[in-house]
Amino acid sequence: MTTTTEAAPETRSFEADVAKLLHLMVHSVYSDKDVFLRELISNAADACEKLRYEGLSDAALLGDDGQPRITVTLDAEARRLTIEDNGIGMSEAELADALGTIARSGTKAFMDKIAGAKDSGDSHLIGQFGVGFYSAFMVADRVEVVSRRAGSDSAASWASDGLGTYTIQPVDTADAPARGTRVLLHLKEDAASYTESYTIERTIKTQSGHVPVPIFLKDAPDAEPKQIADGAALWTKPKSEITAEEYQDFYRSAAGQFDAPALTLHYRAEGLHEYTVLAFVPETKPFDLFDPDRAGRVKLYVRRVFITDEAQILPRYLRFVRGLVDSNDLPLNVSREMIQESPVLAAIQKAVSNRILSELDKLATSDTERYLKIWDTFGPVLKEGLYEDFARRETLLGLARFKSTTSGGAWRSLKDYVADLKDNQTAIYYATGTDLERLATSPQLEGFRARGIEVLLLADQVDSFWVTSGVDYEGKPFKSVTQGLADLSLIPLADGEQPAAAASDAVNDFIAFVKETLGDAVADVRASDRLTESAACLVAPEHGMDRQLEKLLAGAGRLDAAAKPVLEINPRHALVERLSAADAGDADVRADAAHLLFDEARIADGELPVDPRAFSARLMRVLQRGMN
Numbered sequence: 268m269t270t271t272t273e274a275a276p277e278t279r280s281f282e283a284d285v286a287k288l289l290h291l292m293v294h295s296v297y298s299d300k301d302v303f304l305r306e307l308i309s310n311a312a313d314a315c316e317k318l319r320y321e322g323l324s325d326a327a328l329l330g331d332d333g334q335p336r337i338t339v340t341l342d343a344e345a346r347r348l349t350i351e352d353n354g355i356g357m358s359e360a361e362l363a364d365a366l367g368t369i370a371r372s373g374t375k376a377f378m379d380k381i382a383g384a385k386d387s388g389d390s391h392l393i394g395q396f397g398v399g400f401y402s403a404f405m406v407a408d409r410v411e412v413v414s415r416r417a418g419s420d421s422a423a424s425w426a427s428d429g430l431g432t433y434t435i436q437p438v439d440t441a442d443a444p445a446r447g448t449r450v451l452l453h454l455k456e457d458a459a460s461y462t463e464s465y466t467i468e469r470t471i472k473t474q475s476g477h478v479p480v481p482i483f484l485k486d487a488p489d490a491e492p493k494q495i496a497d498g499a500a501l502w503t504k505p506k507s508e509i510t511a512e513e514y515q516d517f518y519r520s521a522a523g524q525f526d527a528p529a530l531t532l533h534y535r536a537e538g539l540h541e542y543t544v545l546a547f548v549p550e551t552k553p554f555d556l557f558d559p560d561r562a563g564r565v566k567l568y569v570r571r572v573f574i575t576d577e578a579q580i581l582p583r584y585l586r587f588v589r590g591l592v593d594s595n596d597l598p599l600n601v602s603r604e605m606i607q608e609s610p611v612l613a614a615i616q617k618a619v620s621n622r623i624l625s626e627l628d629k630l631a632t633s634d635t636e637r638y639l640k641i642w643d644t645f646g647p648v649l650k651e652g653l654y655e656d657f658a659r660r661e662t663l664l665g666l667a668r669f670k671s672t673t674s675g676g677a678w679r680s681l682k683d684y685v686a687d688l689k690d691n692q693t694a695i696y697y698a699t700g701t702d703l704e705r706l707a708t709s710p711q712l713e714g715f716r717a718r719g720i721e722v723l724l725l726a727d728q729v730d731s732f733w734v735t736s737g738v739d740y741e742g743k744p745f746k747s748v749t750q751g752l753a754d755l756s757l758i759p760l761a762d763g764e765q766p767a768a769a770a771s772d773a774v775n776d777f778i779a780f781v782k783e784t785l786g787d788a789v790a791d792v793r794a795s796d797r798l799t800e801s802a803a804c805l806v807a808p809e810h811g812m813d814r815q816l817e818k819l820l821a822g823a824g825r826l827d828a829a830a831k832p833v834l835e836i837n838p839r840h841a842l843v844e845r846l847s848a849a850d851a852g853d854a855d856v857r858a859d860a861a862h863l864l865f866d867e868a869r870i871a872d873g874e875l876p877v878d879p880r881a882f883s884a885r886l887m888r889v890l891q892r893g894m895n
């Protein structure tokens with residue numbers, strides 16, 4: 268049936284974010300404009316896969332054209348390029364929704380980044396963020412899309428010059444594909460090479476040669492279509508027939524990444540369940556790594572039919588892994604929701620997750636340098652598993668690498684740490700904070716340094732959570748250097764370090780005075796074992812929460828009030844000795860000193876003084892006295 272309409276096109280404005288994105292695209296200075304072709308072909312292939320899936324439950328949608336196909340047509344004379352698919356298509360409403368609004372959460376992140384990187388011309392960004400359809404405006408000054416949804420007897424068109432508005436209108440079905448979508452690009456003058464057969468064929472073969480839908484090329488509008496990609500799913504081929512480049516091209520087009528995979532895993536599981544896995548660990552962080560939904564992107568296929576990318580095949584802490592699992596056993600004709608409940612899927616989830624972790628473990632020994640790069644990039648995400656996945660905690664602790672006070676910037680495993688324990692050392696010590704450099708200089712570490720005890724420096728947000736969740740490694744608990752009594756006296760001092768004399772009576776009196784002066788502000792004031800250079804530091808009370816975790820929770824409004832800290836004073840510090848002396852001055856001077864010691868310890872922890880005005884008044888008074 269053919270419908271004709273006389274309606275005038277309706278002009279609409281893009282959502283503000285789309286308009287901004289388009290502006291960036293149109294004015295982009297990227298050398299790598301080829302990306303647009305990959306994005307449009309990947310959209311066309313997705314549309315074919317969506318139809319293949321919907322066709323399982325509604326064969327009528329396929330009509331008499333069951334073969335998915337993408338056709339690219341060149342028109343050098345008119346400087347036009349067309350990409351057409353016979354996939355699912357879009358209704359008028361879907362056109363407006365998909366091409367007039369920001370469909371992906373990552374797009375905003377992309378824009379923020381691209382705006383910053385504009386001058387440096389970082390061509391990797393577009394690929395990284397997979398901004399898809401709009402990349403057409405890098406090469407075209409006008410884009411027209413005509414689409415007809417499978418099973419519908421009407422068609423619609425969308426057109427825009429990428430300058431803030433688009434038009435949308437119903438079109439005669441005679442002017443639309445019988446089913447699917449046609450994207451017509453009016454190429455810019457400097458993009459004329461995209462009508463050259465050779466250029467297009469080479470670009471498609473390298474970027475999209477392994478999409479699971481055959482691709483045809485027509486050199487001219489009336490030329491015969493020639494098949495340039497067979498649509499054979501790469502993962503079904505034997506490993507020995509696939510080159511590293513083919514894996515990389517597939518990874519790029521399927522995962523929307525622009526980097527090279529840091530690890531490629533391709534295997535076939537046989538036995539109770541049969542399935543094929545083709546998984547990649549990216550080299551760089553995917554843009555959506557820290558999206559709040561923490562969703563994974565591994566796709567689920569059943570006998571080469573794409574089912575869903577929402578099956579959450581891997582645990583959330585492996586969400587950086589890209590790729591697919593193609594199962595032979597799952598039924599094709601069940602809904603996505605039912606598949607989620609399937610015990611077969613559960614078995615696949617478990618086995619694939621274990622396999623990925625064991626491959627990482629193997630890599631850690633076989634190619635340490637490559638492994639450490641992966642850890643450097645994704646360690647903070649993998650560490651989420653330490654408190655989320657109890658069953659795999661051991662494995663994850665084995666994979667974990669840390670910077671420490673004695674590693675000189677190198678990564679250390681817990682195995683390394685435990686091998687170097689000092690005599691009488693029964694715990695794994697760590698310090699948490701937000702910045703490695705500052706952590707390494709924190710006063711709490713001084714007593715550890717004097718004994719040569721290695722302290723792990725944990726600077727990722729996630730660290731405060733797992734490390735306080737009751738973990739141990741080979742029977743050794745993790746203990747914060749800011750927590751409780753450090754119990755260091757049992758561990759011998761390193762060569763050349765002098766054992767500390769017990770605090771004198773005068774110092775003990777001074778400590779009692781400080782405690783009285785500070786009153787409720789602190790849980791306790793005591794002489795410190797752990798300080799050798801600084802005069803004072805703050806620690807958590809015995810059994811208290813790690814101070815860094817406490818700060819994080821309080822900052823997130825998840826803690827009513829932080830527990831009061833313990834102020835530890837270094838009884839051997841010259842200033843403390845001087846303040847403790849009988850002639851140190853009147854009670855006012857000592858009271859100022861008590862408050863200043865407390866405030867100074869807070870500052871060393873990256874906090875503000877309790878009362879910044881009182882702090883500056885005291886500081887001024889003390890300085891003035893010093894001048895007199």
Ligand SMILES: Nc1ncnc2c1ncn2[C@@H]1O[C@H](COP(=O)(O)OP(=O)(O)OP(=O)(O)O)[C@@H](O)[C@H]1O
Binds near residue numbers: 314399401447
């Ligand atoms: N050829 C097509 N057939 C059917 N729908 C399409 C087609 N091209 C685009 N779309 C629709 O437009 C939406 C937006 O496309 P766009 O390429 O901008 O983002 P995406 O495909 O969701 O993500 P990305 O391409 O960045 O991976 C798609 O999600 C899809 O719904």
